[in-house]
Amino acid sequence: MKTVEAIKDEEKLKAMKQYVKSKSARDYCLFLLGINTGIRIHDLLHIKVNELMDEAGNMFTYLQSDLYNAPPVYLNDAVQQALNTCINERDLEHSDFLFKSRKTNEPISRQQAYRIINEASKHTGITGSIGTHTLRKTFGYHAYKKGIAISLIQKRLQHHTPSDTRQYLGLTTQAPKNLQLDVNL
Template sequence: MKSVGAIKEKWQISKMKEYLEEHSARDYCLFLLGINTGIKLQELMHLRVHEVNGADGEITEILSLPQYHSPPVYLNRTIRNILKKYINENSLIDTDYLFKSRKTGEPITRQQAYRIINAAAKEAGIEEAVGMTTLRKTFGYHAYIQGIAISLIQKRLHHASPSETIHFIGIDSHLEKIKLNVDL
């Protein structure tokens, strides 16, 4: 099995998003949730509509998943809007899997998710090996670069130590410089 890394270049992420948005709203949402939340693929694929829908019919800002309570999984406005549009346009009901197979109604398989992400990566010109763990690594890498404390990223990724997280997201402490820019 090949080792995969984070997608570090934002322009490559943008290219993947463009490709996925043109090809499939489901696949686009899968990618967005993966890179913006750090949720494990197995848990992501088994999300049901009622887990992202609030009581008021709006997409919830905080996912209430027991394994992700500290820190909680935040869905930003962009993701909430895209999820709402996807759910409405596909007439998904609360008991549906969010990322269901078009053939079976069950969640897409790990292999299908892999094919989706690899096709988008290839289209974006990414030559490095890409896999489903790439989404979590990308989340962790960009959270770290944006100044999120490694301890919070460690908790989200369920790692035992900060050094494990640093290694997982591909940070070379001598090369990556964080800018603590407080621009009041």
């Protein structure tokens, strides 16, 4: 099995988001939810609408999932907007899979998710190894770069140790960060 990489270049990430958005609301939602939450692809594909919103159509702030509750999966504004668009455009029922296949009532396959991600990466000129784990790795990499503690990223990615998480994200060295832990008492 080949190892895939995170999308580290933010400009390439923006271009990829724009490309996927131009293809379909479902594909854009898949991509955005993946890079903003770090959820495993199998779990991502099996999310149901009722885990995202109540029967009145009010979006939850957090994914209602037993698998991802420590820490819970926050649905930021961009993700909520993409979810609303996807659900409304596809006229999904409360009990439907969010990423329901166009042909059946089942979710799209891992292979279809791979095709979506791979096509977008080729179109935007990303040359590294890309796959479904790219979404998770991109989430983890950018969370780390924004200063999120590796221990929290480890919990989200459900890894056993911080070193597993560093290795998974391709962080070979622990570069010192310019953090100012100044309580100024």
